[in-house]
Amino acid sequence: MYGGGHFVHVLATGTLGADLGDFDLPVANFNSVGYFQHLLRLTKYEPAGSHEDRSPLNPGQEAADTMCGRFTFYTPPDTLILEFFPEGMEVDGRFNPSYNIPPGTGIPMIRMSMNGSLIMAHSHWGFRPSWADEKAPAPINARAETAATSKYFRDAFAHHRCLIPANGWYEWQQSEQGKTPYYITPSDTGENPAIFFAGLWTPREGDETTACAIITEPASESLKHIHDRQPVVLHPGCLRDWLNPEISDRTRIRAVTHRLDPEHLKAVPVSQEVNNPRHDRPDLIRET
Numbered sequence: 001m002y003g004g005g006h007f008v009h010v011l012a013t014g015t016l017g018a019d020l021g022d023f024d025l026p027v028a029n030f031n032s033v034g035y036f037q038h039l040l041r042l043t044k045y046e047p048a049g050s051h052e053d054r055s056p057l058n059p060g061q062e063a064a065d066t067m068c069g070r071f072t073f074y075t076p077p078d079t080l081i082l083e084f085f086p087e088g089m090e091v092d093g094r095f096n097p098s099y100n101i102p103p104g105t106g107i108p109m110i111r112m113s114m115n116g117s118l119i120m121a122h123s124h125w126g127f128r129p130s131w132a133d134e135k136a137p138a139p140i141n142a143r144a145e146t147a148a149t150s151k152y153f154r155d156a157f158a159h160h161r162c163l164i165p166a167n168g169w170y171e172w173q174q175s176e177q178g179k180t181p182y183y184i185t186p187s188d189t190g191e192n193p194a195i196f197f198a199g200l201w202t203p204r205e206g207d208e209t210t211a212c213a214i215i216t217e218p219a220s221e222s223l224k225h226i227h228d229r230q231p232v233v234l235h236p237g238c239l240r241d242w243l244n245p246e247i248s249d250r251t252r253i254r255a256v257t258h259r260l261d262p263e264h265l266k267a268v269p270v271s272q273e274v275n276n277p278r279h280d281r282p283d284l285i286r287e288t
Helices: 033-045 077-084 154-159 236-243 250-256
Strands: 004-006 071-073 090-092 098-101 106-112 118-125 141-143 161-166 168-175 178-186 195-203 210-218 229-231 258-260 265-269
Touching: 071 161, 106 195, 106 210, 106 236, 154 161, 154 195, 154 250, 161 210, 161 236, 195 236, 236 250, 236 258
Parallel strands: 090 118, 118 210, 141 210
Antiparallel strands: 004 258, 071 098, 071 168, 106 118, 106 161, 161 195, 168 178, 178 265, 195 210, 210 229
């Protein structure tokens, strides 16, 4: 059903010093109430990533240059297991359908234990390594070009890769008329068009929960008119290899990992109501 392509961007070489170029999105201390107020202020009136604040990690880079800050997930876990994981998967927690998932919240995350069993649980969307200070950045995205080599992400890339199940994501197109929200989703599936973002996870300091980030790459030809970056969407045939913690060499990861053919994705304009993360209804993904 799906075409595939080699996953080439993740394994680019070269570190960026303090890793200031490794994050796609503005970051904040997700533990602070102020951050959530900041998030609501930004997203209530403007599309995600459209505000004028500058990222503390990338001085001079507009936050509008970043991406993948909102997505949907409404496929029931049982359906996900039946279609993609027939060997079974432990589901830890309840996953309610959501049509507007924002950063800084608990999102569905799939990882593999050392014995090869799969676990789906909630993970905090905002990555901070356990060794980092509590005031360190907690980015929601990691750039594919540097994830394998950056100090912030390289351990997770080698040993803690994960999947973020989704049905699609939102992106905003800039034009002279303003910003138009688009919903990007599989074009050739039925009512539950599940896809999987490549992600990285880390244990959270002081408890038994985890935190995660979604890996992004340069946008495909069919999507770059909307935004210049997109999440790495994995081909269903390589999901277990991507998750396998025993595969840690990046050359081998490159050999076994493939992305979903972008021709299997479609982008449709949707209502401006998606700008507000408090709106969470099925009709948000309806084409306008």
